[in-house]
Every structure is written in structure tokens, then in C-alpha cells.
Amino acid sequence: MLSILYQRLIGIYIFFLINTMPVPAQQATFVHHGSVYIGSKVNIGIFGNLINQSEIITSTTAKVNFMGERWMNHPGSKLLDEDGHMNSVKGATIEFLPTQLFNNTYRRQYINSYYSAASFNGPSFANLIINNPDGVQLESDINITYTLAFQSGHLFLSGKTAVLGSDTSAASVLGYHHKSFFVTGETPGGSHLMIRNMKKDQEYVFPMGEKDDQFYYHPVKLVSKNQLEDISASVFIGTYSSATSGSALRDSTVNTTWHFEKKSINPNQFVLSLQHNLPNEGPIFASLKANSYVGIYVNGSWKAVPVSTPVSMPGNITTSSPIGHAAVNNASFEVSGPSQFYLSKFSGLAAGTALQILKPVNVFTPNGDGQNDFFDIINIEQFPDNEVIIYNRWGNEVFKTSKYSATNRFKGVGLPDGTYFYIIKINHSRSQSAATEIIKGFITILR
Structure with a gap:
């Protein structure tokens, strides 16, 4: 240097x-x-x-x-x-x-x-x-x-x-x-x-x-x-x-x-x-x-x-x-x-995201053996402002609840085996004025 x-x-x-x-x-x-x-x-x-x-x-x-x-x-x-x-x-x-x-x-x-x-x-x-x-x-x-x-x-x-x-x-x-x-x-x-x-x-x-x-x-x-x-x-x-x-x-x-x-x-x-x-x-x-x-x-x-x-x-x-x-x-x-x-x-997760995240089971077996006894919706806890409605094959409402979670899951009590139709409503913003995401599908009860 x-x-x-x-x-x-x-x-x-x-x-x-x-x-x-x-x-x-x-x-x-x-x-x-x-x-x-x-x-x-x-x-x-x-x-x-x-x-x-x-x-x-x-x-x-x-x-x-x-x-x-x-x-x-x-x-x-x-x-x-x-x-x-x-x-x-x-x-x-x-x-x-x-x-x-x-x-x-x-x-x-x-x-x-x-x-x-x-x-x-x-x-x-x-x-x-x-x-x-x-x-x-x-x-x-x-x-x-x-x-x-x-x-x-x-x-x-x-x-x-x-x-x-x-x-x-x-x-x-x-x-x-x-x-x-x-x-x-x-x-x-x-x-x-x-x-x-x-x-x-x-x-x-x-x-x-x-x-x-x-x-x-x-x-x-x-x-x-x-x-x-x-x-x-x-x-x-x-x-x-x-x-x-x-x-x-x-x-x-x-x-x-x-x-x-x-x-x-x-x-x-x-x-x-x-x-x-x-x-x-x-x-x-x-x-x-x-x-x-x-x-x-x-x-x-x-x-x-x-x-x-x-x-x-x-x-x-x-x-x-x-x-x-x-x-x-x-x-x-x-x-x-x-x-x-x-x-x-x-302002709430954008429309379409719940569809990507939620994983509803398509079959459950409510026979009391402790396995798969409920209609589980995996990841539903991420969307606490929710409503779940279930209809039978003739379009009659058989179940409805809000804030769906492990404490109030659908058990199919008193219902025959068969296929049912569900609607999951997700309110993304915790406000009545916000858009709601709707997810639809079928669930089968099999004992």
C-alpha cells in the first residue's frame, strides 16, 4: 500500500x-x-x-x-x-x-x-x-x-x-x-x-x-x-x-x-x-x-x-x-x-379463503365407538363467526347452530343413515354489514 x-x-x-x-x-x-x-x-x-x-x-x-x-x-x-x-x-x-x-x-x-x-x-x-x-x-x-x-x-x-x-x-x-x-x-x-x-x-x-x-x-x-x-x-x-x-x-x-x-x-x-x-x-x-x-x-x-x-x-x-x-x-x-x-x-379474511382452509369430513359414523362420531369441520375455529345448517334429502332443515365448534357439533341423533346437505356461512368481518362467504357440500351418515 x-x-x-x-x-x-x-x-x-x-x-x-x-x-x-x-x-x-x-x-x-x-x-x-x-x-x-x-x-x-x-x-x-x-x-x-x-x-x-x-x-x-x-x-x-x-x-x-x-x-x-x-x-x-x-x-x-x-x-x-x-x-x-x-x-x-x-x-x-x-x-x-x-x-x-x-x-x-x-x-x-x-x-x-x-x-x-x-x-x-x-x-x-x-x-x-x-x-x-x-x-x-x-x-x-x-x-x-x-x-x-x-x-x-x-x-x-x-x-x-x-x-x-x-x-x-x-x-x-x-x-x-x-x-x-x-x-x-x-x-x-x-x-x-x-x-x-x-x-x-x-x-x-x-x-x-x-x-x-x-x-x-x-x-x-x-x-x-x-x-x-x-x-x-x-x-x-x-x-x-x-x-x-x-x-x-x-x-x-x-x-x-x-x-x-x-x-x-x-x-x-x-x-x-x-x-x-x-x-x-x-x-x-x-x-x-x-x-x-x-x-x-x-x-x-x-x-x-x-x-x-x-x-x-x-x-x-x-x-x-x-x-x-x-x-x-x-x-x-x-x-x-x-x-x-x-x-x-x-377487513376479515377475503372471500374465498375459508373455502381453501376449511376441511369438512364427508362421512361420519355416529355409533358411539369414539371414532368419527361427529360432523367435524377441520379449522372451523379460525372462523368463530359462523353458522352451520344441515338439510335432509327433501330439503328439510335438521340441524342449525352458530359458532360451530367441538362443543356443539352435529351428531346425527335420531336421523337415519343417508346423505345430507350442509351450508357453512362464514362472516369474515364480525360485522352485520360485511359480505358472507358460503360453503356448500354433502355429508353422509353411516352407522
Whole structure:
């Protein structure tokens, strides 16, 4: 490594060289061979594109004001701190500032970091500031090891993954609000925001939204209760019966789905807050918001999260003032092993979900032997606001009850063997004004 004195001389030389470049030009600054050092308290401006084909070493007190259109790291290039770290780098602060064009417009900037989120390998930024009203867009995965701060504009993930954190700790996110956040895209898959090494019992915020519109800012606040975790998250428009496909569930949801990937092999308990915008609510959800809660998609169906608290307003997952047109739902649940899971909000589980979850037996044998003596409806306890009616073959009602459970099951007492018709009514919202899901089928009594 170069001597400290020689490195600092090079840093001063770069400072004067780059600051004398003409502002309108988009000529490239090349780092071809050897090491370029940006020393302590050096503040430089780069007005053209930067192409890093070697290595850039920066001090933690250095500042780089990048006003070019593209920052490009080539294969084999490095971004290092003074201790030679790359994947846990604590180096300079790099601020993306646009060149102002005519009529107070700005040019979007791009980053091709040549980092791999799959292997956690490649050049990493220590401290990044997004300060471009037109935003900064990824052309590859990116890693920020220490701090990412929003001052203006969005960071567009564009099908890539932004990793916040190093091999040893999570990164901090500052300045996020409904006008500056990570844009993951409108459709499932592709873009992800990952936080590495999330400490136990500490809050972490995923400030993200589907598109660069304040009404699509849908952040998450997450706490890992049992262990360190690497969590990847994204959000997309729509809530579907099969999470990413199937029928669209609009009326009783917020038309938004949050997607998570858990990396650890061990089970873990999570506490989270999901924030949505009121303009995205379906009509049933909007009218029954007080009864809303979080649903999780696991094992092929949507289920209510066991522990949930009522919705609260205004939205408070922000570093600015609370957002009046937003609301927050809280939930707690356990996830086992490495897995993917989806979350959304319901004013009661959406129509069609009880059909997927309930499993009524089709034959029961009430002969007193203690086996299969009742008409069991597996998972009915998940829908306590229910009504069950049973008819004989001539359409006469032979049984009717509400809140069907193990204590009031149909026993077929006094009825002959044969086939009967049942109707199960599920009230999803615990409100008389809500839509009711109806499930029909046949049951056979066989002694």
C-alpha cells in the first residue's frame, strides 16, 4: 500500500483535477491501475461518469460529490477503506447529486456496483446519500455497509437487490418518508430490500413502496425476537388468492402485498408493523377498518395472524411528520426455517379463503365407538363467526347452530343413515354489514 503521505498527495491531486472538469460535460473519470486514495477530510466533486477498473481507497472522513450520470464498477474492481476492508467497508460518504438541466429539471443517475447479493461479494459503498429529485436507479445489486440517507428522491431497485449491512452488522437508513424511499416495483418478484444481521429485539425499518408516488409508500417496521436474522422484503400492488396469482382480492384488502424471505434455518418470532395508504383501501376494508388485521400466506392459503392489534392512524413509519393519509396495523407471528411468506391486510379474511382452509369430513359414523362420531369441520375455529345448517334429502332443515365448534357439533341423533346437505356461512368481518362467504357440500351418515 502507498505511504500515507503519498496517498494524501494523490487525494489532493484528484481533488483539484476533478473539480476543474467542466460541469456540462459527461466525460468519464477512469480508475485504470493501482490504487486511488481519497484521504482524510478531502472533499471532491466528480462531474462526469466514473468507471472504476481498479480500486478506490477512501477515508471515513472523505466526501465524494458525484454529479455524473453513471457510477460503474468493473469486474475485479474494489471500493476499500483505509484498513483494506471491502465487504465491511467504513469509508467515504458518497452523495449522488444531479446536474440541473433546463426548466429546473434533473437527470436520473445510475449505479452499476458489480455487487452480488446472492454471494455477498463485490464492491460495497460505506455511506451513500440519495439527493437527486429525479432519483437514483440500480443497474446491479448494491451493498451499503454503514449508512444510507435520503435527502431527496428515490432509490429505484429496478429488479435488483439492495443489501443494507455488512458481514458483522446492519446498516442504518436515515431520512426516509413518503417522498423518498426504495421503489421495489408494482409486480411480484425481482426487486428486494435486504437487511443483514438484524439484532434481536431491535427495530428495523424497510422504507419501501411500489412506485414513485407518495400514495404507494408502504413501509414495514420489523423486530426479530429470538436471534440475528437476514431478512429480504419487497412490496407489490394487489392481493391475490394464491399470494402472487389467482383471483384478485380487492374489496376487503388494501390492494397491497408484502413479500418476505427469511434466511435463517432456525424458527423465529417476529413483531411487525405494516403501513398502508388510505386511497389504496378496498370499499369493504375502508368501511370496516377498525376490524382490520394482518393475514399471512403460508402453506397454500391466507390465514389470520394469531396476535394482532387494531389499526392506528396516522402513519408513523417515517422520519418526517406523521402521514395523515396512512394507517398502521401491528402483528406478531412465528416463522420456521428458511422460508418465503406474504402478508397483507384484511377487513376479515377475503372471500374465498375459508373455502381453501376449511376441511369438512364427508362421512361420519355416529355409533358411539369414539371414532368419527361427529360432523367435524377441520379449522372451523379460525372462523368463530359462523353458522352451520344441515338439510335432509327433501330439503328439510335438521340441524342449525352458530359458532360451530367441538362443543356443539352435529351428531346425527335420531336421523337415519343417508346423505345430507350442509351450508357453512362464514362472516369474515364480525360485522352485520360485511359480505358472507358460503360453503356448500354433502355429508353422509353411516352407522
